[in-house]
Amino acid sequence: MTLTQKALAHATLYPLWLDNPAAPETCPHLVGAREADLLIVGGGFTGLWAAIIAKQRDPQREVVIIEAGKVAHGASGRPGGIVSTSVMHGLVNAERVFPKDIEMLEKLGIDNLDSWRETIESFGIDADLEWGGEMTVAVRKDDLPELRREHQLHMGHGHDVAWLDKAQVQAEVASPLFEAGIWSKERTGTVQPAKLAWGLKAAALSLGVTIYEHTPMEEVEDLGSKLRIRTHDGVITAPKVLFATNAWCAGHKKIKNYVVAMRDRVIATEPLSDEQLSRIGWTHRQGIYDTRTQLNYMRLTKDNRIVYGGRIGYYYGDKTDPEGDRKIEVYDRLAGYFFKTFPQLEDVKFSHAWSGPIDLTTRLAVHFQPYYGGKGVYAGGYSGFGVTASRFGARLGIEMLDDTGVPELDLGLANSLPRPIPREPFRWPGAAITMRALDEVDDKGGWRRAWVKMVHAMGFPL
Numbered sequence: 001m002t003l004t005q006k007a008l009a010h011a012t013l014y015p016l017w018l019d020n021p022a023a024p025e026t027c028p029h030l031v032g033a034r035e036a037d038l039l040i041v042g043g044g045f046t047g048l049w050a051a052i053i054a055k056q057r058d059p060q061r062e063v064v065i066i067e068a069g070k071v072a073h074g075a076s077g078r079p080g081g082i083v084s085t086s087v088m089h090g091l092v093n094a095e096r097v098f099p100k101d102i103e104m105l106e107k108l109g110i111d112n113l114d115s116w117r118e119t120i121e122s123f124g125i126d127a128d129l130e131w132g133g134e135m136t137v138a139v140r141k142d143d144l145p146e147l148r149r150e151h152q153l154h155m156g157h158g159h160d161v162a163w164l165d166k167a168q169v170q171a172e173v174a175s176p177l178f179e180a181g182i183w184s185k186e187r188t189g190t191v192q193p194a195k196l197a198w199g200l201k202a203a204a205l206s207l208g209v210t211i212y213e214h215t216p217m218e219e220v221e222d223l224g225s226k227l228r229i230r231t232h233d234g235v236i237t238a239p240k241v242l243f244a245t246n247a248w249c250a251g252h253k254k255i256k257n258y259v260v261a262m263r264d265r266v267i268a269t270e271p272l273s274d275e276q277l278s279r280i281g282w283t284h285r286q287g288i289y290d291t292r293t294q295l296n297y298m299r300l301t302k303d304n305r306i307v308y309g310g311r312i313g314y315y316y317g318d319k320t321d322p323e324g325d326r327k328i329e330v331y332d333r334l335a336g337y338f339f340k341t342f343p344q345l346e347d348v349k350f351s352h353a354w355s356g357p358i359d360l361t362t363r364l365a366v367h368f369q370p371y372y373g374g375k376g377v378y379a380g381g382y383s384g385f386g387v388t389a390s391r392f393g394a395r396l397g398i399e400m401l402d403d404t405g406v407p408e409l410d411l412g413l414a415n416s417l418p419r420p421i422p423r424e425p426f427r428w429p430g431a432a433i434t435m436r437a438l439d440e441v442d443d444k445g446g447w448r449r450a451w452v453k454m455v456h457a458m459g460f461p462l
């Protein structure tokens with residue numbers, strides 16, 4: 001057995017975050033017919049935030065969530081849980097996509113994060129929030145100029161962000177790969193995402209929102225002034241419907257034209273002893289992203305496990321719960337990167353391995369697709385960066401459905417679409433070659449570099 005096989009041998013193929021006795025009771029599923037003023041399809045962060053915001057604005061309205069499985073069993077119970085301020089997947093991406101709106105997008109990100117935090121605190125949600133900051137680390141000398149540019153961009157926009165040279169980054173977190181880092185200290189950190197989603201569920205219920213779990217939407221019918229949503233055992237009629245369905249793209253057949261369902265993989269170690277933790281330091285407990293082309297991210301949990309993620313994959317036909325990711329071998333390569341990052345932890349075993357759905361778009365950030373004459377809106381496309389941005393996506397979705405005319409609805413982010421992405425049978429071969437190139441480009445270069453460049457030119461900033 002190899003080192004990685006041994007380390008993964010006893011891992012549970014289930015998200016660490018959901019494997020928790022604090023998981024709440026499941027709400028009953030919908031049977032029969034009912035009406036609502038606002039129906040939200042999807043019980044992840046976007047759906048839960050939308051329900052809370054809508055109900056707080058107008059306590060009289062009937063707000064209903066239907067969730068195909070259980071609350072937080074989609075992406076929201078599976079992420080790395082690194083908390084960021086940006087609603088645009090970071091400042092570099094905001095500059096790439098909407099350079100003219102960057103100041104406004106920055107401000108919206110800050111307001112969103114502050115409201116996110118205030119709401120969590122006001123409902124007394126215990127989600128193991130830690131505010132140690134967010135760090136991007138260069139894993140090759142070649143990545144240093146780009147990291148310097150990113151640092152300057154952040155400084156130029158007034159962020160409290162420190163440049164760490166090799167000695168300084170090693171003093172923070174010891175890894176033979178880390179050449180330098182930038183450490184954002186404000187409004188960033190980590191969260192236990194399932195505990196957050198469960199807390200939001202309790203908050204929504206306390207405000208009078210009705211939640212039906214195990215209630216998949218099966219069909220949408222436009223009645224003119226209302227939409228009729230058929231579920232497995234029931235039917236709901238509502239004048240406004242938010243499709244908060246992430247990579248499932250449920251709500252309209254065209255949503256998929258802009259969204260690819262990727263899988264993102266994660267592994268978690270057993271709790272580290274104080275001695276094991278002392279081998280790496282990490283006393284400030286930052287959430288960390290590295291600059292590998294197949295980006296890796298890592299963080300500590302409250303009980304001092306390392307959660308380590310990255311290495312996305314794609315399955316033919318945009319599968320959102322692929323059989324293939326329920327095999328431990330799929331996590332072997334990720335475990336290999338883990339030991340390259342932290343070779344001083346070769347005695348550590350993994351307790352959990354899982355993957356989750358990513359709603360990838362060429363924009364790498366939320367967008368909105370209105371259908372049925374504006375009575376239904378899809379809000380999604382966070383592309384793996386939605387732990388806090390999902391509150392923003394939810395709010396704008398509600399602004400659209402309520403037709404409030406707030407200035408942010410005039411932004412390109414709100415009223416334009418990302419580039420369309422070819423559907424099957426072209427999607428799979430394109431993704432397969434890209435995944436192979438991404439896996440190998442850092443070590444082997446060659447045709448992989450040219451391919452990655454071409455995909456980049458098509459609008460995916462790899």
Ligand SMILES: Cc1cc2nc3c(=O)[nH]c(=O)nc-3n(C[C@H](O)[C@H](O)[C@H](O)COP(=O)(O)OP(=O)(O)OC[C@H]3O[C@@H](n4cnc5c(N)ncnc54)[C@H](O)[C@@H]3O)c2cc1C
Pocket residue numbers: 041042043044045046047066067068069070071072073074075076077078079080081082083084215216217218244245246247248249250264265266297309355356357358380382383384385386387388389390
């Ligand atoms: C492995 C991984 C790591 C990530 N790491 C980070 C991170 O560190 N930081 C960060 O900011 N973001 C991260 N993200 C992204 C973040 O988790 C997501 O952007 C966010 O959770 C999206 O929330 P959502 O509510 O839009 O989607 P989801 O939580 O997926 O919710 C969508 C829900 O819709 C339901 N649904 C689908 N179809 C139907 C239907 N027909 N009827 C009823 N319900 C339906 C699904 O069951 C699901 O529960 C990560 C994501 C993954 C997968």
